[in-house]
Amino acid sequence: MTGAHDGDWDTLWTHVQLATLDGREGYGEIPDGALAIRAGRIGWVGPRRDLPAGWTARSVEDGGGGWLLPGLIDCHTHIVHAGNRSDEFEDRLQGVSYEAIARRGGGIVATVRATRAASEDELFAASLPRVESLLAEGVTTIEIKSGYGLALDAEAKMLRVARRIGASLPVRVRTTFLGAHALPPEFAGRPDDYVDAVCREMLPALAAEGLVDAVDAFCENIGFTAGETERVFRAAGALGLPVKLHAEQLSDQGGAALVARHRGLSADHLEHLGADGIAAMAAAGTVAVLLPGAFYFLRETRLPPVQALRDAGVPIAVATDCNPGTSPLASLLTALNMACTLFRLTPREALLGATSNAARALGIAGDVGSLEPGKAADLALWDIARPADLACGIGLCRCLAVVNDGVRRAPRIALD
Ligand code: DI6
């Protein structure tokens, strides 16, 4: 496990136990490990006793016997948004359904009103505490979706705020254009016209501004049909952008098979996924992103077909889905616990789901997600006894240090 520049490093981490999460058996544990960093990348990983003779490093970090893991990756969030929907929470606790709230003009559209009304600075300020909460848990990469603007200017504002988060905080941000999230009120009764606007006006303009890393849609009976989703995917394909999909959350629309046909990065939610969708995802290598926060918060009862996904060899990721309506959750570790408790993932599957498989769901598996030479040095050091502790408790694991691109993050994050 040696890199190109053996023995000539910027930083060497020692006195650590490593969990490489590189897909080998278990967590890829290396009990008395060492990890070297050069130019922001991992230069060497292995047992300390195997360090090449005569190594030099400008600095040596003592991990105090803690566990060093790849930085966590939250591969599905709607973390940039304004407004408040706890009134809907109160209504749902009185028995009003999520669909009924959406149909009466609440739900996603309520957040659209608040997000449109917010200035870029207000939107950034509203999103910051949520992002900071993820970062405190060793998260080093976040995917951020648009989809609460639903018009060119407001979608651009959301995506600029997402980019600004990546520029001003120690976190890698991948942006996803989710213009086909809901039908905005001004297009009521005219879904075709709105999908036209998404495909012909919004997506090309946002892509030209460099604001879009991937394209998503909400394929659902309260969202967009498979036919409408396919038009969005074709527009993405024409621009060379990868696709992903909110699929089979509340009903089976054939979305997973559709996104797999477009060689999609991921199909997300999947409680209503059937055998055809699983086979298509397996054939295409599309990642299944499970979002137990939404399942929990909506008090769903239908479980995603985890065993069938395993049997088919579909890679599984886990994310927060952080959003104000169905998953007001800014804790990836809590999502890992829910994935185990509610969906019966093993802690190993949950951790792979927030590291290497999450990287795959974002199309950046060559770059992040495991401790392997050549990958970015995005690391989190934990005060835990075993890697499974990260998925076992809620609020119990202390993150001791985080490294982004080889740079150790200050204990208290200061904005530029
Ligand atoms: N992700 C979504 O985009 C929708 N549900 C989900 O899990 C709706 C989010 C919202 O209600 O704002």
Ligand code: FE
């Ligand atoms: Fe979502």
